[in-house]
Amino acid sequence: MITIWMHRRRILSLTLFLVLALIISLTTPSLIAGNKETIHIRGSGSTFLQLQLMAWITIFHKVRPSITIEYNGVGSGAGQQQFFEHLTDFCGSDPPLSHKTWLEHKGRILQLPIVLGAVAVVYNIPELKSHRLRLDGKVLSMIYLGEIIYWDNYYIKRLNPGISNLLPHAKIIVVHRSDSSGTTEIFTYYLHRSSDGLWPKRLVGKDIEWPVDRTGRGLGGKGNAGVVSIVKNTPYSIGYVELSYALRYGLDVALLRNRAGYYIEPNTTTIIAAGENAARTGLLPISPTGDFSKELEAIVYSPGRLSYPITCFTHIIIWAKYPPHKAEAIRDFLSWIISSGDKHILPGYAPLPGPVKGIIIRAIELMKSGG
Amino acid sequence: MSRHRYFKDKLFKIMVFVFAMAGVAPLFAIISAIAVNGGKTILSVGPGFFYGLPSSPLSSSPGGIGPALVGSLILMFLSTIIGYPLAFMTAVLAVEFPESVFGRFIDVLVKSLLEIPTILIGVLVYSLLVVPTGSFSAWAGAIALAIVILPYIYTHVENSLRSIPADIRLASYSLGLSRAKSIFYVFTCEAKRGLLTAMLIGLARASGETAPLLFTIGGNWFTYFQGLGKPIGAVPLLIYTYTLTPYTNYHEAAWGASLVLLMVYLSLFAVFRRFSKP
Amino acid sequence: MKEDRLFFLALLPFGAIVVAVFIVFVSTLLYNSLPIFIHEGLMVYTSSTWRPVENNPEAEVYGLLAPMIGTLEVSFLAIIISLPPGLSLAIMIEEYLPTGLKSLMETIIEVMAGLPTVLYGMWASLFFADYLKSDLMIPLHEILWFIPIFGCMPESPYTVFTAGVILGIMIMPYMVGLILDGIRQIPKKIREACYSLGMTKYETVRILLRLMRPVIIASVLLSLGRAAGETIAVSLTIGNTYNIPECLFTPGYTISSLIADQFGNSGFYVYMASALYAGGLFLLLLGVITSSTGLYLMRRWKTSV
Numbered sequence: 001m002i003t004i005w006m007h008r009r010r011i012l013s014l015t016l017f018l019v020l021a022l023i024i025s026l027t028t029p030s031l032i033a034g035n036k037e038t039i040h041i042r043g044s045g046s047t048f049l050q051l052q053l054m055a056w057i058t059i060f061h062k063v064r065p066s067i068t069i070e071y072n073g074v075g076s077g078a079g080q081q082q083f084f085e086h087l088t089d090f091c092g093s094d095p096p097l098s099h100k101t102w103l104e105h106k107g108r109i110l111q112l113p114i115v116l117g118a119v120a121v122v123y124n125i126p127e128l129k130s131h132r133l134r135l136d137g138k139v140l141s142m143i144y145l146g147e148i149i150y151w152d153n154y155y156i157k158r159l160n161p162g163i164s165n166l167l168p169h170a171k172i173i174v175v176h177r178s179d180s181s182g183t184t185e186i187f188t189y190y191l192h193r194s195s196d197g198l199w200p201k202r203l204v205g206k207d208i209e210w211p212v213d214r215t216g217r218g219l220g221g222k223g224n225a226g227v228v229s230i231v232k233n234t235p236y237s238i239g240y241v242e243l244s245y246a247l248r249y250g251l252d253v254a255l256l257r258n259r260a261g262y263y264i265e266p267n268t269t270t271i272i273a274a275g276e277n278a279a280r281t282g283l284l285p286i287s288p289t290g291d292f293s294k295e296l297e298a299i300v301y302s303p304g305r306l307s308y309p310i311t312c313f314t315h316i317i318i319w320a321k322y323p324p325h326k327a328e329a330i331r332d333f334l335s336w337i338i339s340s341g342d343k344h345i346l347p348g349y350a351p352l353p354g355p356v357k358g359i360i361i362r363a364i365e366l367m368k369s370g371g
Numbered sequence: 372m373s374r375h376r377y378f379k380d381k382l383f384k385i386m387v388f389v390f391a392m393a394g395v396a397p398l399f400a401i402i403s404a405i406a407v408n409g410g411k412t413i414l415s416v417g418p419g420f421f422y423g424l425p426s427s428p429l430s431s432s433p434g435g436i437g438p439a440l441v442g443s444l445i446l447m448f449l450s451t452i453i454g455y456p457l458a459f460m461t462a463v464l465a466v467e468f469p470e471s472v473f474g475r476f477i478d479v480l481v482k483s484l485l486e487i488p489t490i491l492i493g494v495l496v497y498s499l500l501v502v503p504t505g506s507f508s509a510w511a512g513a514i515a516l517a518i519v520i521l522p523y524i525y526t527h528v529e530n531s532l533r534s535i536p537a538d539i540r541l542a543s544y545s546l547g548l549s550r551a552k553s554i555f556y557v558f559t560c561e562a563k564r565g566l567l568t569a570m571l572i573g574l575a576r577a578s579g580e581t582a583p584l585l586f587t588i589g590g591n592w593f594t595y596f597q598g599l600g601k602p603i604g605a606v607p608l609l610i611y612t613y614t615l616t617p618y619t620n621y622h623e624a625a626w627g628a629s630l631v632l633l634m635v636y637l638s639l640f641a642v643f644r645r646f647s648k649p
Numbered sequence: 650m651k652e653d654r655l656f657f658l659a660l661l662p663f664g665a666i667v668v669a670v671f672i673v674f675v676s677t678l679l680y681n682s683l684p685i686f687i688h689e690g691l692m693v694y695t696s697s698t699w700r701p702v703e704n705n706p707e708a709e710v711y712g713l714l715a716p717m718i719g720t721l722e723v724s725f726l727a728i729i730i731s732l733p734p735g736l737s738l739a740i741m742i743e744e745y746l747p748t749g750l751k752s753l754m755e756t757i758i759e760v761m762a763g764l765p766t767v768l769y770g771m772w773a774s775l776f777f778a779d780y781l782k783s784d785l786m787i788p789l790h791e792i793l794w795f796i797p798i799f800g801c802m803p804e805s806p807y808t809v810f811t812a813g814v815i816l817g818i819m820i821m822p823y824m825v826g827l828i829l830d831g832i833r834q835i836p837k838k839i840r841e842a843c844y845s846l847g848m849t850k851y852e853t854v855r856i857l858l859r860l861m862r863p864v865i866i867a868s869v870l871l872s873l874g875r876a877a878g879e880t881i882a883v884s885l886t887i888g889n890t891y892n893i894p895e896c897l898f899t900p901g902y903t904i905s906s907l908i909a910d911q912f913g914n915s916g917f918y919v920y921m922a923s924a925l926y927a928g929g930l931f932l933l934l935l936g937v938i939t940s941s942t943g944l945y946l947m948r949r950w951k952t953s954v
Contacts, residue, residue, distance in 0.1 A: 040594060042507075042602065051428050051616055054592075058427040058434075061593055070602065072590040073612060075913020085502055087589075098704065098917075173804060178889040178902075180701060180914035180921075206914060207701045213892065219804060219900065220890035222910055225615050230805045248617035346428055380849035384745065391741045394734025394825075395754075397818045398761045401772045460663035468657055469948075477664050479941045480671050482871070486878045486936025487674060488905035490912060491929045495677050518670060526823075530830055549652040551659075572763045579765020582880045582909060607767040611881070614771060625771065632765055640760060 037066060039329040044072045045079020045092035047223070048182070048242060049314045052115050053092065055344050060336055067329045076182060083317060089326060090318045094182030096292030097317065110288035110320055110363045113313035114337070116275050116350040118266040119187050120246040121254040121310075123238045124231050125151060128252070131163045132265075136257035137194025137301075137309075143172055143238060144191065145199070146212035151236060159257075168236070171217060175230050175239030178220030180207035182312070186300060187240045190310045193301040194259075240310075244348025258309045259301050266308045271350040274311035277304035279355040288363040289320075313356075320366060331364050402633065409630025412623040420627055425592050426620065433624035438591050440631060442604035443578055445509060445596060446588070450516035450577040455570055457517070458524035466532040467550055478529075485522040490582035492518050497586040507589030509596075509603040515583035524573040531565020532558060564647040571643045575636050581607040606632055678933065682926035684919075685711060693927050699891045701918045711924035715893045717931060719809060719901040722894060723883065724876040726813025727820055728869055735824035736865070740854055742825075743832045762822035770882035773815040778806035778886055786810060786898055803898035807888035810897040815886050816879055820872045827871060831864030832857065834954055863950040870943035874936045880905040904928040
């Protein structure tokens with residue numbers, strides 16, 4: 001019986017320990033947090049936007065400690081779902097709402113472009129050293145269709161007369177995203193628009209059947225990080241990633257031929273130029289209540305000498321009406337982004353051009369309290 | 372003994388030891404990699420790493436993991452409190468009443484729960500609990516985690532109950548103790564180590580799962596615990612998110628957070644071992 | 650005894666909760682995967698086309714064959730990797746080590762069994778995968794290139810092979826536990842009889858192993874089930890590419906990593922989520938089959954010794 005008793009005492013003290021640990025972990029945070037008047041705003045969606053938002057939120061949190069903004073990168077699709085199920089206050093989405101979804105919620109939601117991004121075409125050809133590869137939509141299409149097999153192909157050489165003798169007779173390893181992603185949609189849309197129909201419309205989307213996979217030279221990477229690691233580790237490969245990843249990992253970035261016929265490198269100037277020219281096309285709504293579903297047509301392969309051709313907007317989607325304190329907090333955050341956000345833009349992202357910023361200002365005016 | 376047999380015996384011994392060492396080597400590789408990389412981060416940030424808030428990808432500091440750490444601790448305990456009794460009782464049912472059809476049925480059922488990909492468990496809890504209640508919550512996360520860890524706890528409880536020697540079992544019954552009394556007075560004492568290990572495995576699993584949390588807890592980065600009905604943060608979610616970004620300071624934070632997770636796990640292990648000593 | 654009867658009844662509610670959870674899950678899985686079965690029938694399990702199309706549900710096609718094969722390949726590989734060290738560890742602990750070292754070794758294995766999965770995944774993807782590629786995969790390919798499963802040059806460190814190895818490491822402690830459980834069930838007198846005949850340790854162990862064959866098979870089946878469901882560690886190491894991996898050094902998908910990869914954006918399509926649920930259903934079925942067979946073998950063996 002003594003052993004049983006001792007055993008019980010042990011169990012008792014263990015239970016006590018667990019309960020104590022639970023109580024401590026339950027109470028300490030509320031002591032730290034203290035202040036009950038904090039307003040919480042919750043969002044979810046695009047992983048691309050998550051990083052820029054982290055940069056903004058950390059600083060905004062210091063400026064306005066009474067407003068806390070939480071954002072989770074669950075993917076644009078899940079973000080839209082959670083937003084319409086009223087689990088979140090706003091949603092971050094790379095593509096704008098489709099025409100059908102927009103019609104469904106017309107008048108009750110506001111869509112605003114919030115930051116510009118770009119897709120970089122990256123490659124790994126050791127022989128090229130610091131020379132930059134030039135590509136256009138047709139050649140890229142042929143590479144991703146699997147029709148161009150070797151790097152010293154005639155078409156590639158023709159675009160790169162200066163370095164044509166450096167291009168190796170090596171098979172091209174073609175890397176693409178494996179998960180469904182806005183990056184793929186923008187990239188394939190660019191191929192379609194810039195290749196005179198060589199890249200068919202049915203191969204435009206967030207997740208497509210890659211023709212090159214059938215040749216055995218295609219490889220998929222999960223997320224931008226996945227594509228980066230494959231391109232980095234695989235000589236003679238080519239891939240496409242968000243510009244921020246290309247810059248961070250020092251990958252070689254190709255110059256792409258834009259609509260005006262110039263070979264353009266993706267950087268802040270050329271990305272903003274594309275945004276500005278997109279606003280001039282008239283395809284972009286000027287109000288956050290408008291339909292943005294034609295937006296890609298405006299910004300991908302947009303006109304203008306300086307425009308980088310694979311540029312895109314990322315959006316946040318909010319309701320037109322909120323309870324007063326939430327409306328106030330969201331207005332505050334948006335105003336802060338307009339006034340100070342540009343100072344905290346991550347490399348690889350670019351601030352909105354003036355005319356597009358007008359959409360956010362309009363949204364701040366439109367947002368009503370109540371309801 | 373012939374030389375031939377002697378040689379074979381020795382060779383076998385060497386092979387067994389080599390394979391066995393190869394089997395446990397990864398553990399030491401993992402611990403040292405995490406200790407070195409995570410140690411650097413924690414030393415550079417200082418104690419603020421444990422209670423601070425995340426930093427911007429633009430800054431060079433890894434920032435802190437405060438809200439996620441608190442969230443993870445709460446989720447660990449909460450899910451084990453839900454999952455352990457359930458696992459324990461079902462294991463007793465399966466082990467002590469093997470003659471009942473229900474006991475066998477439960478056994479297969481619980482072990483098959485292991486197969487549902489953890490992300491689907493999260494998604495199902497999302498559609499059955501999060502959407503109807505209209506909010507992400509610590510509860511939803513804890514329930515999803517409890518379902519994930521249930522089969523793990525169950526197998527360990529089951530194994531330790533089964534490993535009770537038959538003579539003890541018989542001795543207990545022959546004293547006239549009922550099955551319930553045998554279990555709670557004799558067997559739990561006898562299988563203490565295994566039962567505590569089962570609880571530990573539960574806590575540990577709960578501390579390291581990412582997928583079931585993705586759609587259930589909402590994920591807090593800047594907000595400390597506010598209540599069980601409110602969204603909450605978690606360390607594995609932070610590690611997963613940070614690992615997939617291109618920023619060095621976030622990678623450092625991920626290593627640091629891994630070290631914290633490892634330390635929590637190992638210290639829990641030590642505490643439990645201390646209590647399970649006969 | 651009446652008291653036993655009462656105790657049994659008192660335990661039932663707990664069992665009922667588990668059954669209820671299971672039923673709710675299975676029925677939700679069935680309900681959610683219904684649309685894809687209506688859309689394309691059993692093709693979802695027999696074709697290997699993965700074609701999501703926005704705004705045109707009729708054109709959407711989802712086949713799970715490639716990730717199903719990937720799941721099986723990765724799980725079998727994990728078993729092959731974990732069986733030799735798993736068996737060796739069990740034999741070493743039970744037959745060779747003195748008491749002190751024995752409990753130390755058991756503690757190490759328990760630590761391994763409980764180590765948070767995200768730590769395995771992170772270590773594998775940021776650290777181990779590169780070494781595995783340069784020190785094992787490339788040499789294997791260079792020596793055994795004529796065997797089809799080693800026939801291709803590893804292009805990236807994230808492959809079916811990598812995922813199999815890391816999974817093998819993860820399920821090894823579980824397997825050791827099952828095998829140890831089996832060894833300990835063997836009556837002492839068999840061992841004593843062997844030694845008294847002047848047998849060496851090797852010869853004794855061989856006899857024990859032969860006796861335990863059903864246990865080993867059962868452990869393999871149960872571990873196989875566990876390997877198939879693992880998500881995060883696999884999704885960080887398998888390379889996530891939709892193809893049928895004929896060679897182990899190519900990237901692939903398992904059902905669970907496919908679900909983890911595609912769920913976030915499945916809302917843009919009509920049938921994708923449903924197809925993913927159908928994948929979950931397949932895994933569940935696989936689990937029920939492997940674990941019930943494994944448990945049956947285990948039970949039959951235990952009553953026989």
